[in-house]
Amino acid sequence: MTDDRIVxxxxxxxxxxxxxxxxxxxxxAEGDEVQVGDDLADIETEKITGTLEAADxxxxxxxxxxVGEDVPVSGxxxxxxxxxxxxxxLDAAVLQARAVIDAGVPDDAGGGAELQTADVGxxxxxxxxxxxxxDVILLVHGxxxxxxxxxxxxxxxxxxxxxxxxxLPGHGTxxxxxxxxxxGVLADAVTGVLDALGAGRAHLVGHSMGGAVxxxxxxxxxxxxxxLTLIAPSGFGAEINAGYLRGxxxxxxxxxxxxVAGQLFADEGLVTRQLVDDLLAYKRLDGVDESLHALLGTxxxxxxxxxxxxxxxxxxxxxxxxTVVWGRADRIIPAAQAESVTGAVRHVIDGxxxxxxxxxxxxxxxxxxxxxARAG
Amino acid sequence: xARNITYREALNEALTQEMERDETVIVMGEDNAGGAGAPxxxxxxxxxxxxxxxxxxxxxxxxxxxxxxxxAFIGAAIGAATAGMRPVAELMFVDFMGVCFxxxxxxxxxxxxxxxGKAVTPVVIRTMYGAGLRAAAQHSQCLYPLFTHIPGxxxxxxxxxxxxxxxxxxxxxxNDPVMFFEHKALYDLSGPVPEESYVLPFGEAxxxxxGGDVTIVTLGRMVHTSLDAAGQLAAAGVQxxxxxxxxxxxxxxxxxxxxxxxxxxxxxxxxxHPRCNIATDISALVAxxxxxxxxxxxxxxxxxxxxxxxxxxxxxxxxPDAQRVVxxxxxxxxxxx
Numbered sequence: 001m002t003d004d005r006i007v008x009x010x011x012x013x014x015x016x017x018x019x020x021x022x023x024x025x026x027x028x029a030e031g032d033e034v035q036v037g038d039d040l041a042d043i044e045t046e047k048i049t050g051t052l053e054a055a056d057x058x059x060x061x062x063x064x065x066x067v068g069e070d071v072p073v074s075g076x077x078x079x080x081x082x083x084x085x086x087x088x089x090l091d092a093a094v095l096q097a098r099a100v101i102d103a104g105v106p107d108d109a110g111g112g113a114e115l116q117t118a119d120v121g122x123x124x125x126x127x128x129x130x131x132x133x134x135d136v137i138l139l140v141h142g143x144x145x146x147x148x149x150x151x152x153x154x155x156x157x158x159x160x161x162x163x164x165x166x167x168l169p170g171h172g173t174x175x176x177x178x179x180x181x182x183x184g185v186l187a188d189a190v191t192g193v194l195d196a197l198g199a200g201r202a203h204l205v206g207h208s209m210g211g212a213v214x215x216x217x218x219x220x221x222x223x224x225x226x227x228l229t230l231i232a233p234s235g236f237g238a239e240i241n242a243g244y245l246r247g248x249x250x251x252x253x254x255x256x257x258x259x260v261a262g263q264l265f266a267d268e269g270l271v272t273r274q275l276v277d278d279l280l281a282y283k284r285l286d287g288v289d290e291s292l293h294a295l296l297g298t299x300x301x302x303x304x305x306x307x308x309x310x311x312x313x314x315x316x317x318x319x320x321x322x323t324v325v326w327g328r329a330d331r332i333i334p335a336a337q338a339e340s341v342t343g344a345v346r347h348v349i350d351g352x353x354x355x356x357x358x359x360x361x362x363x364x365x366x367x368x369x370x371x372x373a374r375a376g
Numbered sequence: 377x378a379r380n381i382t383y384r385e386a387l388n389e390a391l392t393q394e395m396e397r398d399e400t401v402i403v404m405g406e407d408n409a410g411g412a413g414a415p416x417x418x419x420x421x422x423x424x425x426x427x428x429x430x431x432x433x434x435x436x437x438x439x440x441x442x443x444x445x446x447x448a449f450i451g452a453a454i455g456a457a458t459a460g461m462r463p464v465a466e467l468m469f470v471d472f473m474g475v476c477f478x479x480x481x482x483x484x485x486x487x488x489x490x491x492x493g494k495a496v497t498p499v500v501i502r503t504m505y506g507a508g509l510r511a512a513a514q515h516s517q518c519l520y521p522l523f524t525h526i527p528g529x530x531x532x533x534x535x536x537x538x539x540x541x542x543x544x545x546x547x548x549x550x551n552d553p554v555m556f557f558e559h560k561a562l563y564d565l566s567g568p569v570p571e572e573s574y575v576l577p578f579g580e581a582x583x584x585x586x587g588g589d590v591t592i593v594t595l596g597r598m599v600h601t602s603l604d605a606a607g608q609l610a611a612a613g614v615q616x617x618x619x620x621x622x623x624x625x626x627x628x629x630x631x632x633x634x635x636x637x638x639x640x641x642x643x644x645x646x647x648x649h650p651r652c653n654i655a656t657d658i659s660a661l662v663a664x665x666x667x668x669x670x671x672x673x674x675x676x677x678x679x680x681x682x683x684x685x686x687x688x689x690x691x692x693x694x695x696p697d698a699q700r701v702v703x704x705x706x707x708x709x710x711x712x713x
Contacts, residue, residue, distance in 0.1 A: 176572075253580055255630070273586060284542065286573040 003089045007056045008076040008097070011065070014045055015151030020070045021045050023077065032060045037362060040078070049272055050152060053362050056080055062090050064097045075100045115173070120192030123175035127166035127193050131158030135226065135372060136199040139165040140190060142208030142234075143295060144248050146172030146282070149207060152361035157368065161203075166193045168213065170295060176287030181294030183209075183307070187216040194224060203372050207231040207357060208333065209299060212309050218316040227375040228322045229368045230341065232330055232354050234299060235309030237337035242303040244332050249292040254280060266329035266353035305333075310340050321345075321374035325367050327352030327359060345371070378568040386537035386569050387427050387558065390544035391464060393573045395435050398462060401548055402438045403428055404449055405466030405502075409441035424468050425504070425563055450476040450501065454484040454553070457499035462548055469511075470503040470519045470557065484553040485528030496551040500544075505533075506559040506597055506647060507695050513683035516691075518596075518648035523555045524624040524657070530578055531625040533557035535599040537567040539622060542576030549575065559597040579626035583635070587615030590705050591635040593658050594645040595621040598696060602645050605701035614709055624654055632658060633666050640671035641708040645701055650678040672711035675704040 011021045027039040034040065034054045041052050058080040065077035076097035079090060118125045128147055137157060141149040147165035157163045167174035168186050179185045190213060194202055203226045206214030211233025218225040234240070244263050251257035258276050262268035282288060300306055313322070322344040326335040332354040338346050347367045352359040381389070395401045407421045409432045422429025432439040442449035446467055453465035467473065473480065480501065487495040507516040523531045530552050534540040540558070547554040584599060585606050594602045599620045606616035617635050621628065636642050642662050646655035655676040662674060677696045685691050 173570075173572075252577065273583060281538075281570070281574070284574040284576065285570060286575075 003081070003085050003093075005081055005085050006061075006090065006093050007058060007080040008093075009040060009052075009054070009056075009060075009078040009080060011071045011073050011075045011077055012043070012052055012152075013073040013155040014043075014048060014050060015148055015154075018045050018151070019073055021073065022070055023065050023067050024049065025067060026063060027051070028060050028078075030060055030063055034058065034060060034080070046274070048151065048275065048358075049270070050358075054080075055362075058082060061085065062094050064094055065101060069101065070104070071101050072104060116196070118192050118196035120189050123169050123177060123189065125166060125169065125175070125189045125192055126173040127164050127196075129162060129164040129197075130154050131160070131162040134161040136194075136197060136202040137161045137163045137368070137372070138190065138193060138199075138202045138204055139163065140204060140206040140210035140214050141165070141168065141171065142206075142210045142232075143245065143299065144171070144279070144282075144292065145207065145210070148172075149355075150357060153357055153365055153368075156361070156365055160369070161372070164193065164197065166190065168210070170288065170291030172282070176285060176291050178291040178294050181291070181298050183213055183216045183298060186213045187220065190214070190217050191221060191224070200224065201226045203227045203229070203368070203375065205229040205231065205368055206233060208354065209234050209295070211235075212307050212312070215309050215312045215316065218320065219312045222316050222319050225316075225320050227320050227371045228316075229325065229371045230322065230344070231325045231357055231364065232327065232333055232335075233309055233324065233341070234333060235305055235307030235312070236340040237334070238304040239334055239337070240300070240303075240305045241332045242300055245296055245299060249289075249296055251283070257283075263331045264354045265359060266327060266351055267359070270359065310342065313342065321371050323347065323367050323371040325349065325356055325364055327354060327356045330354045345374075378570045380566050381537055381569050382563065383534075383537045383540050383558075383565045383567075384425070384427055384563040386541040387544055388430065389569070390541045390548075390573075391428065391431060392434065394462075394545055394548045395431065395438060397573070398548075399438075400460060401462045401464065402440065402456070403431055403435075403464050403466070404440035404442050404453055406442055406444055406449075406468055408432070408466060409439050423466055425560065427502075427558070427563070428466065446472055446476040447479060451479040451483070453499050453501070454479055454497060457484070457497045457553070458487060458495055462498045462500075464500040464502060464548060466502045468504060469515045470505045471514050471517050473503070473519060473522075480523075480553070480555075481526045481529070485526050488552065489528060497553050498548075498551045500547045500550075500554045500556050502556045502558060504560050505557050506561060507679070507684045507691055508561045508597075510688060510691065511560075512686040516684035518646075518653075518679070520555070520557050520596075520624060521648050521653045521657075524654065525652075528553070529625060530554045530623065531557070532578060532623040533559070533596040534622065535559075535562070535596055535620050537565060537569045539576060539582070539620075541569050542574050543578070543622070545573055546575040546578060550578070557596065561597055565600075576622070578623045579628050580622065581628035581631040582620040582622055583617060583631065584620050585616065585618040587617040587639070589615045589639055590617070590641040590643060590708055591632070591639045592616050592618045592643045592645060592701065592705070593621065593632055593635075594618065595624065595654060596647060598645045598647050601696060601698050602701055604698040605705065608698065608702055609705055614705060616705060621654070621658075624657075627657075627661075629661060629665070632661065636662050636666045637669045640669050642670070643675045643677060643701065643704045643708060645677045645696060645704075647679055647696060649681050650676065651681060653678060672708040675708050677701050677704045
């Protein structure tokens, strides 16, 4: 039996398909004191490179996983424990953890959620869920994104909630046709997924254009929206980086797309070759080019934002708790527009750009959970 | 939604989806439908290695089984292309191109130019290449350098199932003649491929592995050999950047040059014979345009200047393997003036 004062640091699950992660470097060393939120290690998966933050405070007594080796998701990579825990107890825990790492991924680890689909007005809409119990959360990505935009958040939230992420029309593996490209078509997909889930009410989390979509759902059907967390939502001011939007829609090659994608993040180093390749693979699917250009017309009026999300929010009547989260270094939609989200609790996160759910997932998760708590 | 399918299935899916999308797309070639020696059954083979299997019944009248007369049916495909069809003609083995070379290099490749840009020739000529199947000197060659030499032809050789599907769809939609090279040893290779249709534009190399010490430029089956070598070298502390050219015409010069400017060292791995092949072409490009970045002479790993041997043992030695790539990388990293 291991000493319950030993707290394992485990390989996170970033994205439903992740089975293995690799530590590219340790930020901490044995003996270091860490606080919640401190960087522990840089981790690379097939899809993305990220930094693991500490979920518990204490002393790092043992580093278990070596740099460069594959570790199954949830395998123990380090041990945090107070000084009173004996070396013998720690070494025994390390042995157990090593056995898990050395065994690799079990064959039956199909893992995660199955991709599901719903037919919404003749369009195939894809979504995937995680979590067994609790309220339903539906995550709504932004322009050019997909359900994987939430890869750092969906599993952690699933500890307490049933968490679903969808692909909006024109995105991911959903139907590529967006009709007239209005927010209404996208909002239909959100309610269609809620219907397919049999969820009368859900907490909506929307990023960027997905924020405006979540708002449209709330205005149309406030009874179905238990709370709203808007992350850098579109439509709360005129200013927007129109060059980014057009650049994303028009980019045909990796060389064109990479600098565009870089504008999404405060630290452009987060734009890996894999990320750009995945975006290009999406953009090259039949029908995507047309849908991205159709949606440009919904988002832009000249070089300004077309939508008026503040009016939509007012129409939603203030019945549900609203939180707005913004990265202070957002280069797509300025963080100052958070001020226009009337009646919302505001979090402006330092060191994050337009993708705080990828850049500072722990803080975004806390904001979402706090919003849900307010809904009671 | 991407799922794992083989290179063969990826090509079949591309053909199926394009035939569904565009009724001017037709398939023609030897054994595409009936199959020599088949007991009267239509669609017995689906081409010599089964790529077109199933199309014959799905698209009645649009899968044509041709006589063993390459000059006739390749010429017919090119003619049909000029008249509004989008034929995909299968010429079994690239080794047989000799008998229809006039149709390809002096007709199809020239029409756009000769008719002042008013004619297009949207034909795809599929063909198998490469050694490794014990098929000896007349069924194992890598003749893509011959076609790369000729302006007016696009020359493409996917190395993965994903690339195979996207490049086949691009080839069919392309208005120029495309020589589509499929390595026999890759047909059973499995990999993730989206169910949806998508295109992979020509002239965009793929950096399949990043690394700062040595650039390995390669193509086709040799991409996998090079990745194997790069994996072994990484364990020894040498980081290779592996570039899959994907297409030799058009050629993505920028990706090659940018990489060599970063690493200063180049190894080119090409399964073709060593004279006037893709390795010499890339070497000349880098020597001319990135000379100042080079910290060592360029190394080439190729097959020898001989026919592909009939002997199994000799064929195995003939095909460049990962050990030869490792040795070449060690030569360029260990070189000193």
